[in-house]
């Protein structure tokens with residue numbers, strides 16, 4: 001299995017609640033390597049662009065209002081099979097269905113304010129990483 005990269009976002013609910021450190025501790029304990037990080041404050045338009053795939057969903061306005069409501073921490077993680085492994089560590093989208101010990105079980109409030117985002121495929125990981133980071137802002141092995 002080749003090394004992959006994925007995008008994760010610690011969302012405004014978890015940042016406002018002071019859980020950046022708690023969540024990074026879980027990511028590092030999972031042996032995920034952080035190769036880029038940036039604190040962002042998305043505009044409504046940027047949030048709509050990031051979540052464009054959901055534009056026809058009933059929760060789109062509410063989701064993009066939430067995602068543009070405050071600080072969020074965007075990070076690129078690197079590792080073997082990292083896309084699937086991150087999604088396991090995050091837990092189900094709806095925290096009510098998330099397994100014990102997962103980030104969403106521990107820190108999410110509800111299906112929308114669910115503490116973290118993680119790319120769901122290799123194709124989406126590439127475009128989501130590109131949304132936040134230029135190639136020279138991502139750590140490269142020497």
Ligand code: CMP
Pocket residue numbers: 054059063093111112113114116117118
């Ligand atoms: P995320 O993994 O970032 O991908 C899309 C986001 O939409 C999801 O996390 C939730 O924040 C939100 N979302 C997904 N399903 C629902 C829903 N049924 N109601 C409200 N928000 C949702």
